[in-house]
Amino acid sequence: MRGLNGRAALVAIAVAALIGGTILGRVTSGLGGGGLGEIAASRGLTADEAAGALKSFVAPGKYDEYVLLASGGHSGQVHFVGIPSLRLLKTVPVFTPESWAGYGQKADSGEAVLRGGSSTAKNNEQLTWGDTHHPALSETNGTYDGRWAYINDRANGRLAMIDLRDFKTKQIIDLPNMGTSHGGVFATPNTEYVHVSSMQPVPQTPNGYAPLEQYAEHFRGMSAWIAIDPATGRGDVARSFQIELPPYTQDLGDVGKKASAGFGFINSYNTEMSVGTADREGKPLEVGAAKNDYDFLHIIDWQKAQTVAATAGKTVLRNGMRVITLQTAIDDGLLYFAPEPRSPHGVDVSPDGNYIVVGGKLDPHATIYDIDMIKKAIADRNFSGRDRFGVPILKFEAVVAAQVELGAGPLHTQFDNKGNAFTSLFLESAVAKFTLGPKAGVAAGNAFKLVDKVDAHYNIGHLATTEGDTVSADGKYLVALNKWSIDRYPTLGTLKPQNMQLIDLSGEKMKVVAEAPVGYGEPHYAQIIKLDRLAKSLQVYPVGTDPLTFRPSTHATALGRQRIERSGTTVDVYMTVMRSHFAPDVVRVKKGDTVRFHLTSVETTADATHGFAIPGYNAQVSLDPGEVVSIEIKANTVGTFSFYCTEFCSALHLEMQGWLLVEP
Amino acid sequence: MRGLNGRAALVAIAVAALIGGTILGRVTSGLGGGGLGEIAASRGLTADEAAGALKSFVAPGKYDEYVLLASGGHSGQVHFVGIPSLRLLKTVPVFTPESWAGYGQKADSGEAVLRGGSSTAKNNEQLTWGDTHHPALSETNGTYDGRWAYINDRANGRLAMIDLRDFKTKQIIDLPNMGTSHGGVFATPNTEYVHVSSMQPVPQTPNGYAPLEQYAEHFRGMSAWIAIDPATGRGDVARSFQIELPPYTQDLGDVGKKASAGFGFINSYNTEMSVGTADREGKPLEVGAAKNDYDFLHIIDWQKAQTVAATAGKTVLRNGMRVITLQTAIDDGLLYFAPEPRSPHGVDVSPDGNYIVVGGKLDPHATIYDIDMIKKAIADRNFSGRDRFGVPILKFEAVVAAQVELGAGPLHTQFDNKGNAFTSLFLESAVAKFTLGPKAGVAAGNAFKLVDKVDAHYNIGHLATTEGDTVSADGKYLVALNKWSIDRYPTLGTLKPQNMQLIDLSGEKMKVVAEAPVGYGEPHYAQIIKLDRLAKSLQVYPVGTDPLTFRPSTHATALGRQRIERSGTTVDVYMTVMRSHFAPDVVRVKKGDTVRFHLTSVETTADATHGFAIPGYNAQVSLDPGEVVSIEIKANTVGTFSFYCTEFCSALHLEMQGWLLVEP
Secondary structure, three states, X not given: OOOOOHHHHHHHHHHHHHXXXXXXXXXXXXXXXXXXXHHHHHOXXXXXXXXXXXXXXXXXXXXXXXXXXXXXXXXXXXXXXEEOOOOEEEEEEOOOOEXXXXXXXXOHHHHHHHHHXXXXXXXXXXXXXXXXEEEEEEEEOOEEEEEEEEEEEOOOOEEEEEEOOOOEEEEEEEOOOOOOEEEEEEEXXXXXEEEEEEOOOEEOOOOOOOOHHHHHHHEEEEEEEEXXXXXXXXXXXXXEEEEEEOOOEEEEEEEOOHHHOOEXXXXXXXXXXXXXXXXXXXXXXXXXXXXXXXXEEEEEEHHHHHXXXXXXXXXXXXXXXXXXXXXXXXXXXXXXXXXXXXXXXXXXXXXXXXXXXXXXXXXXXXXXXXXXXXXXXXXXXXXXXXXXXXXXXXXXXXXXXXXXXOOOOEEEEEEOOOOEEEEEEOOOOEEEEEEOOHHHOOXXXXXXXXXXXXXXXXXXXXXXXXXXXXXXXXXXXXXXXXXXXXXXXXXXXXXXXXXEEEEEOOOOOOEEEEEEEEOOOOOOOEEEEEHHHHOOOOOOOOOOEEXXXXXXXXXXOOOXXXXXXXXOOEEEEEEEEEOOEEXXXXXXXXXXXXXXXXXXXXXXXXXXXXXXXXXXXXXXXXXXXXXXXXXXXXXXXXXXXXXXOOOOOOOOHHHOEXXXXXXX | OOOOOHHHHHHHHHHXXXXXXXXXXXXXXXXOOOOHHHHHHHOOOOHHHHHHHHHHOOOOOOOOOEEEEEEOEOOOEEEEEEEOOOOEEEEEEOOOOEOOOOEOOOOHHHHHHHHHOOOOOOOOOOOOOOOEEEEEEEEEOOEEEEEEEEEEEOOOOEEEEEEOOOOEEEEEEEOOOOXXXXXXXXXXXXXXXXXXXXXXXXXXXXXXXXXXXXXXHHEEEEEEEEEEOOOOOOEEEEEEEEEEEOXXXXXXXXXXXXXXXXXXXXXXXXXOOOOHHHOOOOOOHHHHOOOOOEEEEEEEEHHHHHHHHOOOOOOEEEOOEEEEOHHHHXXXXXXXXXXXXXXXXXXXXXXXXXXXXXXXXXXXXXXXXXXXXXXXXXXXXOEEEEOOOOOEEEOHHHHEEEEEEOOOOEEEEEEOOOOEEEEXXXXXXXXXXXXXXXXXXXXXXXXXXXEEEEEOOOOEEEEEEEOOOOOOOOOOEEEEEEOOOOOOOOOOOOOOOEEEEEEEOOOOOOEEEEXXXXXXXXXXXEEEEEHHHHOOOOOOOOOOEEOOOOEEOOOOOOOOOOEEEEEOOEEEEEEEEEOOEEEOOEEEEEOOOEEEEEEEEOOOOOOOOEEEEEOXXXXXXXXXXXXXXXXXXXXXXXXXXXXXXXXXXXXXXXXXXXXXXXXX
């Protein structure tokens, strides 16, 4: 022990003894690596930490059991993370250009998606940024089917679709009549619709403007139900509809399943309709918006609403979208409110669909609504009154099954398969585990009780359990998405990562097993899918595929048919790409020409990805095996530009280059 | 064992027995978590895999021992990864906008860096993309000092500097007289210069163009020595110089240290000067560039060159840069060649500076040059001839200490502190360990011998050992940067991640311990620094800091001094940002106004980061504690836009929003 200081030596000995290092070392001495206990001791791991290592490690060449799909917040992207290893498997660009994947760096498919998802009427310029918030995996019978993923743009009120065959963004819809969006993106149980609701209401006036003094009169929230094409997964605006909501700030949403199928739920806050210091009192928003004791859980009958939307004369067409006005929504019984404790945040439906759990944020309770009670209160017209816009308010005691005191700052709730719910406590930096009621299989005597708490570091926001948003939550792991990391990681600059923590749910007590920093975007919310449900993913495209449509590209070419065609000042280059050359490899054009490169990867081997970049021309394309991509440049700068392959593809990768010669 | 199928049960029992699970389980049963062996068995880990888990795991709240700085390839960014955990700690944007960090999404500092790093003369448009290749950490006395990091843009011939106080990119220099760059970025032992060399030569003609038929006459490579300001770390073009090189394709580079201090080394290939199918024979480049048996290791005396560059009349000023012409470089003894086996790739200098190791790529050997032999051959003018441009070629046998046969496709070499070298074998997908010579402390009888090999999956490119580019390489870990991952990870679409593998160097035999996918950019090359050398990193800025200069910002404001000033159609908004409000929170402007937001974070708490986004206006800013950021928009779209904080900052984060009202 010479060379170790006294305290470290004592700790090392104690740890080795505690976890049986010596004994294990002896019986495994034939293995060459020393015993597990000895290794743990040599690295200063406690028994708990060593157990965490073994519980979270995925060995080289083996696969994680689950994949977590996390939003990237204001990075504009989404991230796929292996569970239990917490390793970042892949970043997929959605709202923001990303050049590794060649998305929005002149490749036609990415450019088309980004351009198509940015309304020139609504935005000041073409958007190259979004704030991804709530991912929703597509479902069949309430279970993830591994086909598509959806995510909203909290900043600009948009919805994107990622195809899980190739993990690429195929569509962005810029939702009209909405500014920001927050209310989650949730797929109905058979992905008939994806729901997005607005956050900050905007004026429903012809020019989109109204003064704040006319807030109640002109501003409205929106609940948007985007119809999904069952063949392509794309949103179909023509079949979609929006429901007007009062100008409260609509917050998170969820959709019903099983017992509550056909319903949607949205929280709200600022039912005071404060506009911050523009209020008569001049108080900041966080004061003005916290005056009322109760805000309103919005209960929407989307199944009935789709019938109403399909009825002639029941909707108005506003900026290309069918809108059910607030008055029609009230008159036709599509919208009800239930009181919820002030400034709530999360609303989550249990796997069986019976319970709707609301996190209080400024209230220490989880408030648990019962769908049968809601249905009965609606049928009985058991109202405590109406809000100032005429929306009926169901009686609190008629719809709430229980309130469970959890601790400070309850936000979001997830579920397991044993009737338990798990709620994040933001202010307390903890996860609370509590039981649901008899309809979730819990004995009456044990129902609605806090059973465990575990610390999370720090400021936990959302959390996700394995398959926790589906009818088949399996209760194996929970991932805490912690907003601050403070001192959990080395200081690498003033901008700190967020922190993911893996919590083992297999025992009676929850247990933090491992953690990983998120220094590449905010993982605002996440869903966790069993890996084997992603079996539809492609290894390669058939050669000549347009990735946007999965059909043969009209710009494809083949070996022996490469060519350069000039028509006036437009030059079309039909090029094949394979290890290790571009053909043609010399392209001569004149200054001022428009040059269109149509690149066909003729590779059929998985992972034989190439890139294509033109120095000085700001172009970078990723070409997966079989893919066809076009790029267009205006050759205004004279010179010799050596285009090259940006993906290390073979021993002769460096030689995979050619010349774009722009002659004066 | 009921419930397990027969084979799984047998495996579980065998594994438990092998690693002593039962015994450990017994002695640790009081710990509540079961024994380590039992946990490993329950997760199907072999003894080796369980050892890997314990060797690579970093427990919650503890820190990695090292930080790996990896380029992100065509993502344009760099990545900081913890070692041994392989967790991605942070992505730092460099050449490509990135909105999580608010870089290039209208924030003035990022915009200024990107704009300043894109020459309008050289490029067809402002560049928003780069291909980061070779990072270089700054050094003092040949050891990393944790002050700055540099990285080149392989696509566009640029150099960027990241300040390791706040881990932000402070400067990009668009290097004139160069198209692409590849030859590494390496800091001299006291960071006097950072060296970048060109890859594909370009014409040194007034308009930058010459036909390929005049390749030998007009095209030239460049070795650029960018002088570093010792106070700020920024490149100083006025004190920098370039040395013209023949139009071969210059590849990787390194700089000398200790015994070889004052020298630089660059590999080359395509000394045949093939221009692909534009050649008379019409053969592709990979054929045309592999005709010669030998290419040329470039040996540059940079210490002498800086004196020459400072001598009146010895340089020409070309596009703002002092250039030492090829003829002057030859005449003044600044440039020598040594033959190296055909199409080499890596060149790496050993920690003591005595040996320069070249990987053959198409040759199974590492070729090891000796700096004393090089110096003697230069002094003796021991030339085998001159190339067609007149550069003296040192005799191969006069400068080579040894060739060691390693296997198929040797590329890059790293070092430990025991006289060993580690070379990646691309074609064999392996790492070879071999001994250097007596000057590295190896007994003569053991010198220059292959001693071990370990498999890497798959297609290893670069590799990095802990502090392996410095005089104080410590031989603890090696990270293999594998180009393909093929089947190592679940199929998440057609674009697959690359693969990092952690190899333990502590024993006689190398051992793969863990691996992690890289699905966020290509980690082309990496350096590994001890964490404690990064101690200069800031937690927060002093309130009111301009992050570009680290000085008080002229746009800063303070609590109580917030204001909106109008001058004609320009509106300046001096806003403070703190939990949980923006002040002012309502900004009224007219359509057509230019609006400049000057945001001061008055936070002093580490990790109290805020964001500021304007929906529809494509603006997203990250405000670290104390930081001042300005953004400018042209308010052309009428409407009500609720700007908001994009970083979850407190329980009232959602209420942290305000209104930009653009009146008609």
